Amino acid sequence: MMRIGQGFDVHAFASGRKLTLGGVHIPYEFGLAGHSDADVLAHALCDALLGAAGLGDIGQHFPDSDEQWRDADSMELLAQVVAKVQQAGWNIVNVDATIIAQAPRLKSFIPRMRERLGQVLGLSDSCVSVKATTTEHLGFAGRKEGMAAMAVALLGQRRRGDG
Numbered sequence: 154m155m156r157i158g159q160g161f162d163v164h165a166f167a168s169g170r171k172l173t174l175g176g177v178h179i180p181y182e183f184g185l186a187g188h189s190d191a192d193v194l195a196h197a198l199c200d201a202l203l204g205a206a207g208l209g210d211i212g213q214h215f216p217d218s219d220e221q222w223r224d225a226d227s228m229e230l231l232a233q234v235v236a237k238v239q240q241a242g243w244n245i246v247n248v249d250a251t252i253i254a255q256a257p258r259l260k261s262f263i264p265r266m267r268e269r270l271g272q273v274l275g276l277s278d279s280c281v282s283v284k285a286t287t288t289e290h291l292g293f294a295g296r297k298e299g300m301a302a303m304a305v306a307l308l309g310q311r312r313r314g315d316g
Contacts, residue, residue, distance in 0.1 A: 154310040156243070158205025162196035165299040174252060174259070174302075175266030175283060176228040176273070181257045185299065188217035192227035193302040194252055194266065194283070198274075199227075199234045201248065201306035206238045232273050243308040247280040254300035259285040 170184025175194040185191035199211040208214075214237070215222045215230050222230075238245065248270070252259060263283050271281045288295040 155246070156205040156207075156308045158201045158203065158306050158308070160197040160200025160202075160204060160211075160304045160306075161301065162193040162200065162211075163293075163299060163301040164191040164193050165293075166297065172257075173227070174262070176226075176269035177262050177265045179257060179259065179262055189215070189222055189225040189230065190227050193300055194250055194304070195227035195231045195270075197250060197302040197304040198248055198270065198306065199231055201250075201304040202234050202238050202245065202308070205306050205308045206241045206243050208237055208241060228269065228273055231270075235274060238308065239311070242311045244311050245274050245276060245280075246307040246309050247276065247282070248274065248304060248306045249282040250284070250302055250304035252283070252285040252300060252302045253288060253294050254285065255287045255290060255295050255297050 164185035164187050166183035167186035168183060172179040172181045172184045173190050173192045196211055203209055266283045267278045267281045271278050293299055294301060
């Protein structure tokens with residue numbers, strides 16, 4: 154059996170914060186506002202994986218009302234999601250994600266994002282797709298007020314004896 158899940162996340166830009174996407178620090182004048190490190194890419198992937206496994210969403214597992222998640226490293230949250238998905242009897246087959254931002258330009262950072270995500274997801278780079286697009290100056294992303302990410306994940310049911 155196979156299942157597909159989709160995820161979406163959005164955060165506003167904020168002064169005085171680091172910009173982290175897919176576990177990679179991106180030099181930029183703004184970071185993203187949020188309870189955790191606000192890594193929109195990791196958050197969208199968490200929701201895609203949780204959705205595919207029928208395990209709810211990131212807010213149910215790591216609520217922003219819980220101080221233990223303040224300034225949390227989203228890659229650690231993603232690792233916990235991976236463990237939950239595996240405990241529920243699923244293997245991650247592949248993921249595909251798109252970052253939506255007018256700025257900064259992300260092309261040169263994408264290979265490192267794919268590598269970092271692959272390490273946490275237990276996947277080769279060829280099974281982790283990350284893309285970036287602009288909104289041609291339309292909407293909040295086009296006005297450089299923040300960024301968003303969307304992701305899909307494919308899961309396969311684990312067979313007996315699978316690690």
